[in-house]
Amino acid sequence: MTTCSPPSPHGGSLPRLGLAWITWRQHRFAFYGLLGMLAGFAILMVVEGLRARSTYDQLGLARCASFSSGTCKQLAQELFSSYSPSWPLMFLLLLPGAFGAFIGGPLIARELEMGTYRFAWTQGAGRTRWLLTKLLLIAVVLVVVTAAYGVLYTWYNAPLDHVMSMAFGNYLGFEFQGIAFPVQTLLAFTAAVFAGLLIRRTMITVGTVFLASFGLVAATVFQLRQHYMTPLVTAGQIGPRDWAVATAYVDPAGHLLSDAQSQSLHSKWALLSSSGDGLPAVTFGNWLRAQHYTVVTSYHPAGRFWPFQFIEAGWMGLLILLLGIATVWLLRRRIG
Amino acid sequence: MDIDKDGSPSPIEFRLDPGSGVPTYLQLVQQVEQALRLGYLRQGDQLPRVKDIVAGLAINPNTVLKAYRELEHRGLVVGRRGVGTFVEGTLGKVGLREQAALQKSMLAWMRTASKAGLDEDGMAALFTAALHDLRQSRDVLVDEEDGGGRAGVVA
Amino acid sequence: MGIAIETSGLGKRYGRTWALRDCSLAIPAGHVVGLVGPNGAGKTTLLSLAVGLATPTAGEVRVLGGLPAGSPAALDGVAFMAQDAALYRNLSVADMLRVGRNLNRRWDTARAQGRLAELGIRLDKKVGALSGGQRSQVALTLALAKRPKLLILDEPLAALDPVARHDFMAALMAAVAEEDVSVVFSSHVVAELERVCDYLVVVQGGQVQVAGEVEDLTAGHHVLTGPAEQVDAIAQRFPVVRDRRASAQAHLLIRTGDLSAAPPGWQRHPVGLEELVLAYMREPSASMLPGPARARSEQVAC
Numbered sequence: 001m002t003t004c005s006p007p008s009p010h011g012g013s014l015p016r017l018g019l020a021w022i023t024w025r026q027h028r029f030a031f032y033g034l035l036g037m038l039a040g041f042a043i044l045m046v047v048e049g050l051r052a053r054s055t056y057d058q059l060g061l062a063r064c065a066s067f068s069s070g071t072c073k074q075l076a077q078e079l080f081s082s083y084s085p086s087w088p089l090m091f092l093l094l095l096p097g098a099f100g101a102f103i104g105g106p107l108i109a110r111e112l113e114m115g116t117y118r119f120a121w122t123q124g125a126g127r128t129r130w131l132l133t134k135l136l137l138i139a140v141v142l143v144v145v146t147a148a149y150g151v152l153y154t155w156y157n158a159p160l161d162h163v164m165s166m167a168f169g170n171y172l173g174f175e176f177q178g179i180a181f182p183v184q185t186l187l188a189f190t191a192a193v194f195a196g197l198l199i200r201r202t203m204i205t206v207g208t209v210f211l212a213s214f215g216l217v218a219a220t221v222f223q224l225r226q227h228y229m230t231p232l233v234t235a236g237q238i239g240p241r242d243w244a245v246a247t248a249y250v251d252p253a254g255h256l257l258s259d260a261q262s263q264s265l266h267s268k269w270a271l272l273s274s275s276g277d278g279l280p281a282v283t284f285g286n287w288l289r290a291q292h293y294t295v296v297t298s299y300h301p302a303g304r305f306w307p308f309q310f311i312e313a314g315w316m317g318l319l320i321l322l323l324g325i326a327t328v329w330l331l332r333r334r335i336g
Numbered sequence: 337m338d339i340d341k342d343g344s345p346s347p348i349e350f351r352l353d354p355g356s357g358v359p360t361y362l363q364l365v366q367q368v369e370q371a372l373r374l375g376y377l378r379q380g381d382q383l384p385r386v387k388d389i390v391a392g393l394a395i396n397p398n399t400v401l402k403a404y405r406e407l408e409h410r411g412l413v414v415g416r417r418g419v420g421t422f423v424e425g426t427l428g429k430v431g432l433r434e435q436a437a438l439q440k441s442m443l444a445w446m447r448t449a450s451k452a453g454l455d456e457d458g459m460a461a462l463f464t465a466a467l468h469d470l471r472q473s474r475d476v477l478v479d480e481e482d483g484g485g486r487a488g489v490v491a
Numbered sequence: 492m493g494i495a496i497e498t499s500g501l502g503k504r505y506g507r508t509w510a511l512r513d514c515s516l517a518i519p520a521g522h523v524v525g526l527v528g529p530n531g532a533g534k535t536t537l538l539s540l541a542v543g544l545a546t547p548t549a550g551e552v553r554v555l556g557g558l559p560a561g562s563p564a565a566l567d568g569v570a571f572m573a574q575d576a577a578l579y580r581n582l583s584v585a586d587m588l589r590v591g592r593n594l595n596r597r598w599d600t601a602r603a604q605g606r607l608a609e610l611g612i613r614l615d616k617k618v619g620a621l622s623g624g625q626r627s628q629v630a631l632t633l634a635l636a637k638r639p640k641l642l643i644l645d646e647p648l649a650a651l652d653p654v655a656r657h658d659f660m661a662a663l664m665a666a667v668a669e670e671d672v673s674v675v676f677s678s679h680v681v682a683e684l685e686r687v688c689d690y691l692v693v694v695q696g697g698q699v700q701v702a703g704e705v706e707d708l709t710a711g712h713h714v715l716t717g718p719a720e721q722v723d724a725i726a727q728r729f730p731v732v733r734d735r736r737a738s739a740q741a742h743l744l745i746r747t748g749d750l751s752a753a754p755p756g757w758q759r760h761p762v763g764l765e766e767l768v769l770a771y772m773r774e775p776s777a778s779m780l781p782g783p784a785r786a787r788s789e790q791v792a793c
Binding site for chain 2: 663668669686763
Binding site: 012013014015018019021022025026114115116117118119120121122123124125126130333 | 542543544546566567569570571573575577578579580582586589590591592593594595596597630633637
């Protein structure tokens with residue numbers, strides 16, 4: 001039995017960009033959906049960004065040298081309130097999970113559900129190549145689109161960023177002005193592809209991965225991220241872009257107080273100030289200082305923005321890689 | 337009415353009788369012989385192409401090839417590579433007059449049988465049995481001739 | 492002539508059940524092979540293993556004279572048409588063809604388009620909007636456009652009406668007539684096999700029960716009809732596949748290659764493929780596999 005091919009109509013290799021065309025043909029509607037959603041946000045951002053710029057000019061903020069005090073501080077506050085910073089917040093946390101789940105979920109699950117894998121994976125290209133092409137192409141598109149979104153956000157936020165120094169841990173900035181957003185999206189996407197292979201049902205996969213990704217991103221933003229590095233501790237002021245994660249008290253002997261101790265200290269002050277024994281009301285902070293306690297702040301200095309970005313990209317990237325390898329392995333070994 | 341006329345080079349068309357119990361290849365062989373006897377096929381005519389038969393009857397091409405091999409073996413047709421299969425020989429055709437005479441004598445036999453009380457099915461059964469005997473006696477002859485070679489199947 | 496599909500000790504377990512077990516089989520190339528058996532017998536499993544969709548739990552399966560199933564070379568030479576013609580229903584026929592072309596090293600666009608034009612299937616129609624028969628024809632077109640050496644079809648007739656069934660088989664047989672391709676197809680409909688198959692494999696309960704060339708199978712079996720009280724004597728002389736008897740008369744399906752004449756008092760009838768297959772399917776303990784006398788390249792032991 002010979003296995004060599006007779007002279008064939010299109011040579012002995014796969015058509016160039018053939019698999020890319022298939023990927024495009026099968027996922028174009030998901031891609032349009034992704035673009036449509038982002039376009040909606042992008043339009044809002046462009047409008048808001050332009051409006052912020054005109055407000056900036058109207059308020060004459062350009063003439064201010066510093067925004068830390070006086071009229072300029074007031075003007076900066078005015079610019080801040082002209083932004084409507086709450087609307088993207090909610091969606092921001094949803095987006096990586098949504099993109100990942102809706103684009104990645106059906107990639108394998110739908111083939112298994114509809115039985116079309118029996119066609120797709122018995123063709124000359126083979127299933128490994130089929131999967132890798134799809135994964136890589138879609139990953140590239142997701143990265144490009146989400147990175148572009150980050151650039152747009154940076155532009156939108158630039159006037160505010162100029163007049164008000166935000167801590168870098170402020171998550172909108174952290175999310176968009178680095179590589180966190182694309183990486184989170186990729187993670188959700190890879191997880192969705194993998195889950196689809198296990199669950200084999202499109203809608204269940206999409207739902208599960210959407211919720212799980214949302215949970216993971218929320219946990220990362222609100223819990224995990226501040227522990228990427230050990231915070232520095234200072235008794236003095238921290239810089240405007242430093243990220244304060246906690247405050248604590250040090251007693252006159254130089255011992256850091258535990259939470260319980262801090263609590264009792266606060267109760268003591270509250271008791272004193274409410275007993276009204278003729279002393280003028282004193283703030284907790286001043287009272288502490290009077291008692292020779294010091295207030296210390298744990299913080300991540302502004303310079304840690306990129307290290308934090310890389311740490312986040314690092315562990316998520318590792319997870320992406322593991323999920324990708326597991327998907328390929330499972331696809332080769334376990335289907336059928 | 338739908339008439340299938342798709343440019344087949346052959347003057348005949350095969351049909352299959354799935355209920356007959358006769359192997360498919362043999363049905364094809366018999367139909368060619370029948371067509372030769374009845375004059376539908378003449379010397380030099382082309383038999384239907386394998387692809388056409390197969391596409392029309394949904395049968396295995398090897399079956400057709402086997403039938404054509406059998407016909408070739410019997411010296412009735414000859415295959416030309418890449419062209420097709422053509423009628424080469426003729427079956428010992430019985431003259432029309434002779435056929436009529438034979439039919440007449442058979443009719444006489446049938447009347448006798450009818451008078452004896454045999455119905456049509458009975459006559460058919462007798463005929464089949466007689467045909468069987470005829471065939472067997474022929475087989476014995478063939479066996480004796482070439483030392484137990486395969487008996488020719490003659491319809 | 493090489494070997495189309497060769498398995499040795501092949502087994503596949505899903506969970507705790509063996510869908511196919513300890514199967515050694517060699518199907519020679521150049522045949523139209525019917526793979527029959529009741530539903531759930533292991534037909535789909537065997538075919539899935541042969542096209543590399545499933546990986547064996549035990550043993551191995553090779554195609555086209557030694558290529559591991561599912562290997563790149565095997566995928567190039569083997570075309571598979573899955574049950575229910577697993578195509579993308581939301582794609583147009585033209586796009587479906589393009590998908591096929593883009594997934595294969597070898598692809599005959601002209602042939603595919605010619606076939607569809609002959610069948611009167613419009614290229615701009617969505618696959619999902621086609622009739623079952625047309626969809627099967629599109630799937631067959633896609634499979635043939637690969638110019639495979641081995642074409643494997645899983646229950647291609649199951650969902651078709653009688654006309655579509657005939658047309659499909661006609662198209663398949665025409666393809667076989669046109670080029671050198673081995674065909675293996677599974678079916679639980681036994682009736683139509685006789686005119687199409689020249690090689691038969693019967694699977695039952697995850698095991699191969701019968702395998703061989705149709706001609707040998709039908710020549711090697713006879714039905715004997717005779718007095719019921721002599722059955723035991725006959726059974727001593729010939730292996731009996733199936734034994735149907737009433738108080739006076741008995742029909743015995745026996746297996747023997749050289750039955751020059753029926754035993755005295757018995758009548759001999761030839762056996763049709765359908766009758767033969769049904770008899771084996773009803774008697775799971777009987778089996779008919781090429782013995783040493785016939786074993787050329789097709790060693791079988793299941």
